[in-house]
Amino acid sequence: MLLRTHFRLAMRTLLCATLAGCTLLAGVTAEAQNAAAGRAEAARRIPVKVVVVAMFEPGADTGDAPGELQTWVERDHLDRIIPVPGAYHAARMNDAGELAIVTGQGTAHAAATIMALGLDPEFDFSHAYWLIAGIAGATPERASLGSAVWARWVVDGDLGYEIDAREIPPGWPTGMVPLGRARPYEKPVEPMAGQVFHVNDGLARWAYEQTRGIRLADSTKLAEIRSHFDGAMAQKPPAVLMGDEVSSATYWHGDRMDAWAAEWMRYYTHGAGTFVTTAMEDSGTLESLRQLADSGCVDWNRVMVLRTVSNYDRPPRGMDAATSLGYQHVSRFGAYLPSLASAYAVGHAVVEKLLTGWSVYGRQTPEAKAESQSAAGR
Numbered sequence: 001m002l003l004r005t006h007f008r009l010a011m012r013t014l015l016c017a018t019l020a021g022c023t024l025l026a027g028v029t030a031e032a033q034n035a036a037a038g039r040a041e042a043a044r045r046i047p048v049k050v051v052v053v054a055m056f057e058p059g060a061d062t063g064d065a066p067g068e069l070q071t072w073v074e075r076d077h078l079d080r081i082i083p084v085p086g087a088y089h090a091a092r093m094n095d096a097g098e099l100a101i102v103t104g105q106g107t108a109h110a111a112a113t114i115m116a117l118g119l120d121p122e123f124d125f126s127h128a129y130w131l132i133a134g135i136a137g138a139t140p141e142r143a144s145l146g147s148a149v150w151a152r153w154v155v156d157g158d159l160g161y162e163i164d165a166r167e168i169p170p171g172w173p174t175g176m177v178p179l180g181r182a183r184p185y186e187k188p189v190e191p192m193a194g195q196v197f198h199v200n201d202g203l204a205r206w207a208y209e210q211t212r213g214i215r216l217a218d219s220t221k222l223a224e225i226r227s228h229f230d231g232a233m234a235q236k237p238p239a240v241l242m243g244d245e246v247s248s249a250t251y252w253h254g255d256r257m258d259a260w261a262a263e264w265m266r267y268y269t270h271g272a273g274t275f276v277t278t279a280m281e282d283s284g285t286l287e288s289l290r291q292l293a294d295s296g297c298v299d300w301n302r303v304m305v306l307r308t309v310s311n312y313d314r315p316p317r318g319m320d321a322a323t324s325l326g327y328q329h330v331s332r333f334g335a336y337l338p339s340l341a342s343a344y345a346v347g348h349a350v351v352e353k354l355l356t357g358w359s360v361y362g363r364q365t366p367e368a369k370a371e372s373q374s375a376a377g378r
Helices: 002-044 071-075 109-118 200-212 222-226 255-268 284-296 321-327 336-356 370-377
Strands: 050-054 080-082 091-093 097-103 129-138 148-151 153-156 196-200 239-243 243-247 275-279 301-313
Touching: 050 222, 050 336, 080 243, 097 109, 109 284, 129 336, 148 200, 148 243, 148 275, 148 336, 153 255, 153 284, 153 301, 196 284, 200 239, 200 301, 200 336, 243 255, 243 284, 243 321, 255 275, 284 301
Parallel strands: 050 097, 050 129, 129 301, 148 239, 153 243, 243 275
Antiparallel strands: 080 091, 091 097, 129 275, 148 301, 153 196
């Protein structure tokens, strides 16, 4: 009886050990299978080298009146259409690793589309460069119609308090007040998360250096339009510049709003940024990219902002702001088509440089040389 008991205990111990070993082996096998599946999935993902971010396309992607996307699709042969669940528009891609997307107008559309694209498991954005390339308004003090402007700073112009202009207290320069403050430009400066974006200085200056010599298209018609405006840069031919952006979903216009934007930029960047352009989507796009970068999906140091001047943010000489705003709908004093051409000419030069030099730029993000940075900052 004793011998039988010992035998049963021994067999139970052996059985438990065998079962434990099987469980351990099953766990190891499952872990190995998951790892293998992950590697296989990563291998199937489409590696993206450059993402071109456009904001609107009024009709079809090809063959009709162009928006911000169409020239990229037609000239860069972005023939592959890839639906992106949750995005405003399908992605367009070519075999060289260049992808383009339309966000839709306004910060909400932009944020949603870029987040949907960045999280789509179809793509691998781990080494991708992101180029925002679209049209904008600009102050005639610092840019001319048709110019292309590389930004280092983007400041959100929507987050804040606002008092109707008819109720602004005496002595206030504006009815716009920073959140958490009681009067305009009150110190200390404490921006909310997602209110101030500083993209890679070195990359922005590198992009400027690659494109500063591009001769942008000018015309007698554009010169005639410019002649109606005052400002340090108002009547100069288009050029490639560096300058910073106030991003606001509200399309504002007028001398006083121009002055507010310049001071809003100085306030939130402690004087490091210089207001040049105004656009509607980029704070939404950049906030999504920043969160995607925090999650390891994209590289924040590979984000670029290029805006080209389709209109001035102030009225022509002798015209009030309301009348001038009405002319924005018919582009009487604007440069819509020249600004689209500039966005492609300047943006494509950088995209082509990155793609042809991918053996280097895929591993290392380019930056302007120190002496070039100093020159570009002047």
